[in-house]
Every structure is written in C-alpha cells, then in structure tokens.
Amino acid sequence: MDKILEVKDLHVDFDTYNGVVHAIRGVSFHLNAGETLAIVGESGSGKSITVRSILQLLAKNGTISKGEVLYHGDDLLQKTDKEMDKLRGNKISMIFQDPMTSLDPTMTIGKQVAEPLLIHNNVSKKDALKRAEEVLRLVGIPNPKARMNDYPHQFSGGQRQRIVIAIAIVDYPEILIADEPTTALDVTVQAQIIDLLKELQQKIGTSIIFITHDLGVVAGIADRVAVMYAGRLVEFGSVNDIFYNPQHPYTWGLLDSMPTLDTNESDRLNSIPGTPPNLLNPPKGDAFAPRNAYAMEIDEEQQPPFFKVSKHHYAATWLLHPNAPKVTPPASILNRYEKFKKLGGNVK
Amino acid sequence: MAKYILKRILYLFLTLFIIATITFFMMKMLPGTPFSNQNRMSAEQLKIVKAQYGLDQSVFVQYIRYIGGLLQGNLGTSFQFNNEPVTALIGQRLAPSMQIGAQAMVVGTIGGILLGALAAIRKNTWVDTLATFISILGLSIPSFVLAVLLQFYLAYKWKIYPVALWDNFQSSILPTLALSALPLGTVARFMRTEMVDVMSSDYIELAKSKGNSSWGVVAKHALRNSLIPVVTIIGPMAVSVMTGSMVVENIFSIPGIGEQFVKSITTNDYPTIMGLTIFYSFLLIIVYLIVDILYGLIDPRIRLGNGGKE
Amino acid sequence: MEQIPQIPKEKFRLIHDENNKDQEKIGTPSLTYMQDVRRRLFKDKVAVVCLALISIIVVISILAPIIAPHNPNAQQVTMSNLPPKLGNLNIPGMNGYQNMGGHMVDAYKQADAPKGTFYILGTDYLGRDLLSRIIYGTRLSLVVAVLATLVDLLIGVPYGIVSGWKGGKTDTFMQRIVEIVSSIPNLIVVILMMIILKPGLTSIVIAIAITGWVTMARLVRAQTFQLKEQEYILAARTLGEPSMKIATKHLIPNLSSTIIIQTMFTIPNAIFFEAFLSFIGIGIPAPNASLGTLLSDGQKAFRFLPYQMWAPAIILSVIMIATNLLGDGLRDAFDPQSSEN
Ligand SMILES: Nc1ncnc2c1ncn2[C@@H]1O[C@H](COP(=O)(O)OP(=O)(O)O)[C@@H](O)[C@H]1O
Numbered sequence A: 001m002d003k004i005l006e007v008k009d010l011h012v013d014f015d016t017y018n019g020v021v022h023a024i025r026g027v028s029f030h031l032n033a034g035e036t037l038a039i040v041g042e043s044g045s046g047k048s049i050t051v052r053s054i055l056q057l058l059a060k061n062g063t064i065s066k067g068e069v070l071y072h073g074d075d076l077l078q079k080t081d082k083e084m085d086k087l088r089g090n091k092i093s094m095i096f097q098d099p100m101t102s103l104d105p106t107m108t109i110g111k112q113v114a115e116p117l118l119i120h121n122n123v124s125k126k127d128a129l130k131r132a133e134e135v136l137r138l139v140g141i142p143n144p145k146a147r148m149n150d151y152p153h154q155f156s157g158g159q160r161q162r163i164v165i166a167i168a169i170v171d172y173p174e175i176l177i178a179d180e181p182t183t184a185l186d187v188t189v190q191a192q193i194i195d196l197l198k199e200l201q202q203k204i205g206t207s208i209i210f211i212t213h214d215l216g217v218v219a220g221i222a223d224r225v226a227v228m229y230a231g232r233l234v235e236f237g238s239v240n241d242i243f244y245n246p247q248h249p250y251t252w253g254l255l256d257s258m259p260t261l262d263t264n265e266s267d268r269l270n271s272i273p274g275t276p277p278n279l280l281n282p283p284k285g286d287a288f289a290p291r292n293a294y295a296m297e298i299d300e301e302q303q304p305p306f307f308k309v310s311k312h313h314y315a316a317t318w319l320l321h322p323n324a325p326k327v328t329p330p331a332s333i334l335n336r337y338e339k340f341k342k343l344g345g346n347v348k
Numbered sequence B: 001m002a003k004y005i006l007k008r009i010l011y012l013f014l015t016l017f018i019i020a021t022i023t024f025f026m027m028k029m030l031p032g033t034p035f036s037n038q039n040r041m042s043a044e045q046l047k048i049v050k051a052q053y054g055l056d057q058s059v060f061v062q063y064i065r066y067i068g069g070l071l072q073g074n075l076g077t078s079f080q081f082n083n084e085p086v087t088a089l090i091g092q093r094l095a096p097s098m099q100i101g102a103q104a105m106v107v108g109t110i111g112g113i114l115l116g117a118l119a120a121i122r123k124n125t126w127v128d129t130l131a132t133f134i135s136i137l138g139l140s141i142p143s144f145v146l147a148v149l150l151q152f153y154l155a156y157k158w159k160i161y162p163v164a165l166w167d168n169f170q171s172s173i174l175p176t177l178a179l180s181a182l183p184l185g186t187v188a189r190f191m192r193t194e195m196v197d198v199m200s201s202d203y204i205e206l207a208k209s210k211g212n213s214s215w216g217v218v219a220k221h222a223l224r225n226s227l228i229p230v231v232t233i234i235g236p237m238a239v240s241v242m243t244g245s246m247v248v249e250n251i252f253s254i255p256g257i258g259e260q261f262v263k264s265i266t267t268n269d270y271p272t273i274m275g276l277t278i279f280y281s282f283l284l285i286i287v288y289l290i291v292d293i294l295y296g297l298i299d300p301r302i303r304l305g306n307g308g309k310e
Numbered sequence C: 001m002e003q004i005p006q007i008p009k010e011k012f013r014l015i016h017d018e019n020n021k022d023q024e025k026i027g028t029p030s031l032t033y034m035q036d037v038r039r040r041l042f043k044d045k046v047a048v049v050c051l052a053l054i055s056i057i058v059v060i061s062i063l064a065p066i067i068a069p070h071n072p073n074a075q076q077v078t079m080s081n082l083p084p085k086l087g088n089l090n091i092p093g094m095n096g097y098q099n100m101g102g103h104m105v106d107a108y109k110q111a112d113a114p115k116g117t118f119y120i121l122g123t124d125y126l127g128r129d130l131l132s133r134i135i136y137g138t139r140l141s142l143v144v145a146v147l148a149t150l151v152d153l154l155i156g157v158p159y160g161i162v163s164g165w166k167g168g169k170t171d172t173f174m175q176r177i178v179e180i181v182s183s184i185p186n187l188i189v190v191i192l193m194m195i196i197l198k199p200g201l202t203s204i205v206i207a208i209a210i211t212g213w214v215t216m217a218r219l220v221r222a223q224t225f226q227l228k229e230q231e232y233i234l235a236a237r238t239l240g241e242p243s244m245k246i247a248t249k250h251l252i253p254n255l256s257s258t259i260i261i262q263t264m265f266t267i268p269n270a271i272f273f274e275a276f277l278s279f280i281g282i283g284i285p286a287p288n289a290s291l292g293t294l295l296s297d298g299q300k301a302f303r304f305l306p307y308q309m310w311a312p313a314i315i316l317s318v319i320m321i322a323t324n325l326l327g328d329g330l331r332d333a334f335d336p337q338s339s340e341n
C-alpha cells in the first residue's frame, strides 16, 4: 500500500503566559492511500494539534519545533505559505468539530461551497456554483438548487455539518481530515454523518484521518486506530487489534469507558480516574503512570518505547517488556481477548 | 421586518412626545419670566408681550398649544432674533452643521475602520500599538481642545488654512478634523475588538483551510463580518459628533445649529432651546432608526429571521 | 522500535495506588482569582504607568491646600498674564520672557514684580496663579467625576441587580424605562438640567448621573441574569438564604469586575461632561476653577498667550488617556481570554 502521508517525530510547542506548553512530544504515524485512520484519545491529548500541524493551521503562539510531515515524500514543513495555500482545501482538506460556528454566517452557502473551486481551479463563477450545487446534493442537502442562496443559520446542525463536508470534498481532496466531525451532533445524526463519510470515501476515493474522543464511533469507520495520550501516541494497530487485543492500560481505560454493544454493559461508566498531566512540565517517564493502576517504577523514570505486538500493532507500555510481571487486565478486556481468539487472533 | 419598522416608528413618536413634555415642563419650572434680561420693559409692556406669546394662559393650556404646534411642525418662536420662528432659524443654519457633521462621520468611520482593521490584522506588532495609541488619543482629547489647537497652529501660526471664516469647502476641513477624532477613535477600537474576535473564530479557520491566502481570508470573510456590528455604534457616534459640534462651531464661528444652541443657552432664549432640543432629539432618533433598519438589512441573520431583534 | 532496552528486573515492581498522588502538584501554583487579576494587571506596563499617573494626580488633588503655591482665586491685577517662570533658572519658555513686538522682554520686570516672585505656569488675565488654579481645578473635576460615578453606582447597580434577579414582568417594566431614558440623548438632558438647576457642583453631578446610570444598569442586569443560574447561587436560593444576603455575598463579588471596568469608563466621561459644560459657560461658576473653566479662559487668550491653555489641556488629556487605558488594562486583567490570541 502507498503511504500518502507520513508524520515523523512531530513536536509542537505553545508559548503561553505561564511558559512553554509541549503539546505534542514526538508523534509518528502514516496514512495509506484509500484507508481511514482514526486518532482517539481524551480531549486535550493533542489530536487536533497533530492534524492541524499537517496543514500548518496552528494558533499564532504555536510552533512546530521538530519533525517532518511527508506528503508523497515531500516535507510540507519546508513549503512556503503560498505552496501550502495551494494544498489546503485542494489536496488536503479539513472538517471541523462544531458545525454551528464553522460556517461564515454572512455568506450564502452556495458561495461558501464554491469558494475552494474558485481559489484552486481556473473555473468561472457560474461553473463553480453549479459544481457546488451538485456536491450539496451529494452530501444530502435536499433541494440544493433552492437553498444555494440561504445562509448557515437557516440550516440545522446536521445539515450544516453536511455543508462543511461539502466544502471539504468539493475539490476531491486526496486526504480528508475530520476533526471530531460528529462530537457536536446528537446520536442519530452522528450515525448519518459517519455513513455519509464512508459513502463519500467510496465515491471519490479519498483517504481519511478521523479524529474522535469516543472509541464507540471508531469501529464503524476506521481501518486502523492510533491512540493518543498527553501529546504522544501510546498504541496503534488495526481496528481489531485495538478493540480486541489492546495492550496499553490507557487503551483499556478508553475501551472501558465506552458504551459497547458486544459486552452487555449498556451504560457509559468507568471513565478513567484522574486528569492528564500538565504539559508545561511533561513528566519524565510514562505520562499515564499517575493514573495507571498497573504502573511500575520504571514508568516513572523512563518513557516506554514502542513494543511490537504483531505486524502492524505496536504499544508503548513497559508491561510488554520481557522483564515485566504478568498482569491480569480488567475482566472486560479479558472478554475482548476471548473475542479476538475467536476472530483468529493471537493473544500474547 | 415591516411590522418591526412600524413598531419602531411608533416608539419614535412616543419618545419624542416624552421629550417634548419633559422639555416643556422643565422650561416652565424656571424661575422668573423669560424676559428677565429685558427688564427695561414696563409692567404694561410685559403684559402685552406675555399675551403675545400666550404666556398669560394656564400652564396646561400652554402645554396643549405647544404640543398642538409641534404636531404641525411648529417649534415655537424665538424671543430673540426678531421673533423668528425656530423652524426658520433651523432652516438657515442646518446646512453648515449637516455638512461638517456628515463629513466628520464619514471621515471618522472610514478612518476608524481602516485603523482598527489594520491593528487587528497586525495584532501585537508596532502597527497595532501605534493604531491603538492614535485611537486612544482620538477618544481622549476633547474635540474642543483639538479644535483650538488645530485653529491656532494650522490657521494662525502656520497659516495653512483660513482663519474662522465660513465660506467654502476649505474652511470646513479643520472643524471636520476636530470633530472626526472621537468617532475615529471609537470606531477604530470597536473595529479592532470585533475583528480580533472574528479572526479567531472557527469559520476563519475553515476559510484558511480552504486555501485562502491571509489576505483572501481578511478580504472575503473577516472584514465583512467585523464591519456589520460597526453599524450599531453609528448612533452613539452621531451623538458625540453633535455634542462636539456645539463647541466646535463656536470656536470656528460656523453659523450652524450648534453655535445657535450655545448662544441660546447663554442668552436664556428658552423657546429656541426647547425647539432645538426637540429638533436634536428628532434627528438622533431618526439616525438610530435608520441604523437599526440598516443593520437588519445587511445582517442576514436579522434580515431573514422572523421579526426584529430582542 | 525493534530493539528492546535492557532494564533490571526490580524496576518492574508494580507501584500501588497510594503513591499516585503527587503528579498533579507540578505546574503553576494556583492563585486565587483576585491575586491572579492583580498579577496580570501589574505585568501590564501601560496599565501600571497609567495607574501611577492617576495616583499622582489624585494625591496632588487631595493635598492641594498644602501643595498649591498660591490661593487659586486671589486676584492681583498688576501681575496679570505673566508667562511661566521657574525660579531663576534660565530655561527658554520658563524664564518669564515674552515676545513683544518682535523681541523678547522680561514680563516680570515690566510688571514691576518684586524680586524673587515667580509663577511656574504663569498667571491668568486677573493675575491668578495658574499652577494653583490647575491643581484646584483638577481637584474639582475629579470630585465631579467621583461623585457622578458614585451616584452611577448607587442607582445603576441596584437597578440592574433587581431587574436581572426578579426577571419576568418587573424586568420588562424596568427595561422599558431604561429603553426610554437611553433613547433620549444624554447631552440634551444634561443641558436641560443645567439650565434649570443653579450652575454648580451638585447640578453637574446630578445632570451627569441622571443619564449615566443606564449603561451600568444594563451591564449589571445582563451579568445578574447569568449568575442567577449558577449552581452555587441556585443552591443558596434553595437553602432559603435571604435575597439581600445572596446579593451581597454572592452577586456583588461576582459583579465586581464588570462594575470596576465600567467605572473606569464612567470617570473620563464625567470629566469630559464637566469640561464641556464649563467650556460653554453653564458648568462650574466663576471664580472657582475646574479643568473646563480653565480651558474656556485659556481658549479666549490662546492666540496670544498659548501657555494658558496648554497646561489644562494637557492635564485633561492625560487624565482621559490614563483612565481609558487603565480601563482597558483592567478588562484584560479580569478577562485574559479577551486579549490572548
Ligand atoms: N493555542 C494554544 N496555546 C496553548 N496551548 C494550547 C493551544 N492549543 C492547544 N494547546 C494545548 O495543546 C493540548 C492539545 O490540544 P488539542 O490538540 O486541541 O487536544 P484534543 O484535540 O485532543 O482535544 C491541550 O492540552 C492544550 O493545552
């Protein structure tokens, strides 16, 4: 498979009133052509900053202090502003979390959807608007012709998110970054938007980076999953790896706090106790250690490297070190391991 | 929208009526007769004059007459200036006041918008600091101080402009400058705050992610969204320009309404004060109304919403 | 990734939950809100300079009787219109010389001033010491501003709290009044008040306050509306704490930032109105000095004796600028998000 995007050892710092916040501390991952990669993690773990760095859309006080973002092998961090403008909304586009605030309240939606075409392609206004209308139909806005001249406030939240998606795909991007596109919506609408994204991926063949703090959403859309905590990745692998053979205690915690259909717990409980660390002074060892019931001394002293679990499955926890004691994961996780065996997997 | 405007116009008349009533009774509360500065008149003469102005009637009758007159567009008669009707007085003096007032509003608003936008775009740089400094100066230095300084240095000392003569456009430049400082400062600050706010909003982020250049983001999205709320402060600015015009017209000897108003105050010409008060209020309420309608017209969220705001 | 680091076995002992507590202590020490506000304010250089300037001006005004070199109202016609002179220091512009018919002459000598007499900022057309008049004038202007602001607070804050707290019909009615009062141009009301009241300090304060409270009332009402729904206030209400107590214990402290900031904008406004009214001749009556009367006197002689206007103009502008900037600084200190990004 083709790696169309590869992020290597990304570091992002923010200058703040209280000092420098090391928001991203060495993140590496890649995106294959045509796949959907999900990045999950509690809010504040650095998911948005990671993907914004790809398009260099950071706040003014943020800097990418180290790393590479390779798009077809080209380092985007070396590009000029002008070159980046050419990529944004054209080759790589983005969907933001809150559809209520992502649209310009004083511009008709027809114009907003047509805008990327007018920026990147040499088309007439009329053609661009016509194209916008088609895309609005594609994303499921009923009667788009009549609604082209309406303003955002005349649409519901779900419809607005469809419009935001229309803007993102109007120029057939290679990569679509969706930053919590369903978080602000209610559950039934969430499912519709996910279905829409899947359908669009089929139709236009785009690769998707899908961000969410809710693992429950992931199963339906992702091929691979990366789990993020305190500015670093802690585990990544295929959807089955992460759901049925999780290795990092943080992943266990996330899975436990998610309402599942397979296990018979219907209510959302067990959110991970404690709070993420302050990234003004990142901890020396594993950032999750203070909240980790399975923490070991080494966790406080040294950051764990990635240990290989299977071909595409890695986890950064000292529990995978040969010298580590054998621990028994929570019962719910053991249930998952059972399921993994049934799927033909190899549980460690 | 039409219903909303109708309601607003109704409010306008109600407010004017209240102002007229307050003004009338306040003037009646004044001690002595309005002729006290012409006390060479005999008791006999005074009586005749009083009858002539209807001042021999009961206060209530006077009030009814006054309101009746107002409804017919009669603002009363000046005690001074050869008993001219106040409306005639206004008619003669409206043009210069309107000219410098309008010029100051236009210069102040446009200048302020540019200054504020520049400060917001170049936020936290020396450009921002300089723009903020200019707008604070504009806000803080009273227009009459500015008027005197401009007059002294540009007209007397360096002789760049004609001294206190009201004839052509050139003579309106200095008063316009003096009057436009406050709206300039106000608009610049307001615009900066609005635009900084807008620039950090999600839809600007989306606009950037579409591939707009920084200039494109400003031109296509940020400017329009920050400009719309600026409309709301045009009303208060009209008030400050009007306040300023009273002294500025005086300093530059401009035969306008402001100068007349101050003159009437110092000569106790009550009917003129009353008439001008009501005229001023009328003017301002109209400005507020127009601004409100304008706001509804340019902001799609209000234009298309059901009914008006609030 | 592939290489497995060699680490001794004892490092892999599981730590139990008891030890998991101190991580959160790292980071910035948490400050109380007010301390935080103060810290932010004092970090803002512009605000600090403005605060210092205002403090100096206030102290000088309070100590006017001690500091002022002369009686501000004492006339000495022989000493009229003397230019500034600072001791025997020969600083141009401050040496008592004046341009007369093309050359500089010692105005003090011409006026037969006794040796050693000097007026730092010169004298006015009645021979009154300008420096003393400015000190007293500033004092009077500040008194007007402080009183007007107080009245503003006394009417505006309770009005806003009651309106916001009661809500419903009471609120609608009270807001109608606010609407009507604010649709009447305040200048007109102020001028009308000044015409029927006897010119003087009280009248100016009343005239300014009668329209000024509206803005305060609006802001306080809006904030009260929000606070009312906060949990701790809901709790206090369900526990049956008397309204008066809730207002003083919970509301006022939370409203303080809004009130303080608004006050910083009321003060320059009041100072401006006093100057304006005095300038057009219906403010502070003679012989008392205020910044407005000094400007008005100075303006009449400005063509020939510019120093008589410069001094009050500068003081007035400095006060206006400093209070405006301090207001900005306070707003940023109370609400840091507004200035970030
Ligand atoms: N502009 C900024 N200034 C300072 N810190 C920031 C800024 N933006 C983000 N951060 C920090 O970066 C961390 C990661 O943020 P984000 O990527 O938005 O989290 P997520 O998307 O996973 O919820 C947050 O903990 C926040 O403290």
Ligand SMILES: [Mg+2]
Binding pocket: A044, A047, A048, A049, A179, A180
């Ligand atoms: Mg996020």
